[in-house]
Amino acid sequence: MAVKVIRSREVYNIIRKTLEIMDDKVMKHCEITGYILYKMLEAENMYTKDELAEYTMMGLVHDIGLIKTAYKKNLTEHITKKVWAHSIYGYLFLKYLTPLGDKAQIVLYHHLDYDKTHGIPNEFWKITHYLALADKMDIYMRMNDDGSMEQDYFERYRNIKFSEKALKAFYRANSRFNIMDKLQDGSYVEELNTLLSSVTFSEEYKRDYLQMLIYAIDFRSEQTVLHTLATRIFAVEIGKLMGMEETDQQLLYYGALLHDIGKIAIPLSILEAPRRLTDKEMRIMRAHVQLTEMILNGVITDEVLQAAIRHHEKLDGTGYPRGLKDEDLTQVQKVIAVADILSALYGKRSYKEAFDSEKVKSIMRSDAENGKICFEATNIVINNFDEIIKSYELQREEALGIYEIILAQYEEIYERFKRFE
Ligand SMILES: [Fe+2]
Ligand SMILES: [Fe+2]
Ligand SMILES: [Fe+2]
Structure with a gap:
């Protein structure tokens, strides 16, 4: 597609703010670790800008598996206890859902002690060791308040818990780029933004x-793992069938992809x-829209933002969070609302079984007739039901396949890692 509705650095900023909503300490930790890794590699003068950006991105998302492991407690705990779960999930998300392939091993092994890494095949050991060092350096500098790392950690555990070469690379980078000062005065954030602005991701x-981020969020719950996928596919299909133009189709794609990102919290x-949820639970559940807004606000164009956060509005003003009406909503926003309802009705949820086609159609028809949802989009759904569902089913098989693979591989890798405990 020719028109760009999302710029390269926005991708990272969305991930960053999502992690921040989940746990701001995790976000900071990922950001600092990514920055340290970036500078360690840059100091070696052997990586292109694109390579630097790619490895830095990995540093920035290296703890993304924590989304799945519902990590909420003391951050330093993850370096000593239960470190495998999030490393393995992070690895699997990156391996199966991004174009990184084998490079994802960098994340898989970021908590494995240096002296246990010998003999394990991994084309990217050097970067893995660098990432592991950057991770430890941040924990050591900022959060060594619970005594989980001894004061003399970096003297004591050379080539035992971390690679001495990596430590030297860190010292070299620090004397050239004053990493510590930049972390201190906060200017590292701008440097990261500059790096990510200087490259153009495809x-x-x-x-x-x-997609990987959203999948990781949906992955928390088996019930919703396919909801975003379905909403996204339905929205784009409906848009195409309505003859919407390409820019609008892109808005449908990204708006639907990001619409429930706030569910992370x-x-x-x-x-x-x-x-059925209690009133209090329902209020919390509904807050996912405001959370989505908090995440996307300022890091994405207003058009994508509004496409994402208006999916629970109803044409008669009875929706939430703003109680907007038909005339306040664009066609894109209305289509995403219809796609969201179709996905909820068609799929199996914790509180309901999947409905059959006739039931889905009749509920949607009455919603449209009662002035709740877009009539035109609903008609498109009803008249092209089998076609729309079919294009979803095809991609669903693939998504479910990946889901199964990730669950199975998780168990397999965890078994292997147990001996390192
Ligand atoms: Fe980690
Ligand atoms: Fe980490
Ligand atoms: Fe929602």
Whole structure:
């Protein structure tokens, strides 16, 4: 697609703000670790800008697996206890959902002690060791308040817990770039932005990274793992069938992809409640829209933002969060609302079984007739139901396949890692 509705650096900023909403300490940790890794590699004068940006991105998302492991406690705990779960999930998300392939091993092994890495095949050991060092350096500098790392850690554990070469690379980079000062005065953030602004990720790369993030969020709950995928596919299909232009189709794609990103902060007990939610729970659940807005605000164009956050508005003003009406909503926003409802009705959820086609159509028809949802888009759904569902089913198989692979590989790798405990 020719028109760009999302710029390269926005991809990282969305990930950054998502992590921040989940846990601001995790976000800071990822950001600093990514920065340190970036400078360590840059100091070696052997990487292109694109390579630097790619490895830096990996540093910036290296703890992304924490989204799945519902990590909320003391950050330093993850360096000593239960480190495998998030490393393995992070690795699997990157390996199967981004174009990184084997490079994802950099994330898989970022907590493995240096002296245990010998003999394990990994084309990217050097960067893995650098990332591991950057990770430890941040924990050591900022958060060594619970005694999980001894004061003399970096003297004591050379080539035991971390690579001495990596430590030297860090010292070299620090004397050349004053890493410590930049972390201190906060100017590292701008440097990261400059790096990511200087490269242009392909449309596919951007989509994959965002898709990976959303998948990781949906992955928390088996019930919703396919909801975003379905909403996105339905929205784009409906848009095409309505003859919407390409820019609008892109808005449909990104708006639907990001529409429930705020669910990252909604507890699983609510997301997976096998019953009607209480009023209080419902209020929390509905807050996902405001959370989505908090994440996307300022890091994405207003058009994509509005496409994402208006999917629970109803044409008669009875929706939330703003109670907007028909005349306030664009066609793109209305289509995403229809796609979201179709996805919820068609799919199996914690509180309901999947409905059959006739039931889905009749509920949607009455919603449209009652002035709740867009009549035109609903008609398109009803008249092209099998076609729309079919294009979803095809991609669903693939997505479910990946889901199964990730779950199975998780168990397999975890078994292997147990001996390192
Ligand atoms: Fe980690
Ligand atoms: Fe980390
Ligand atoms: Fe929603």
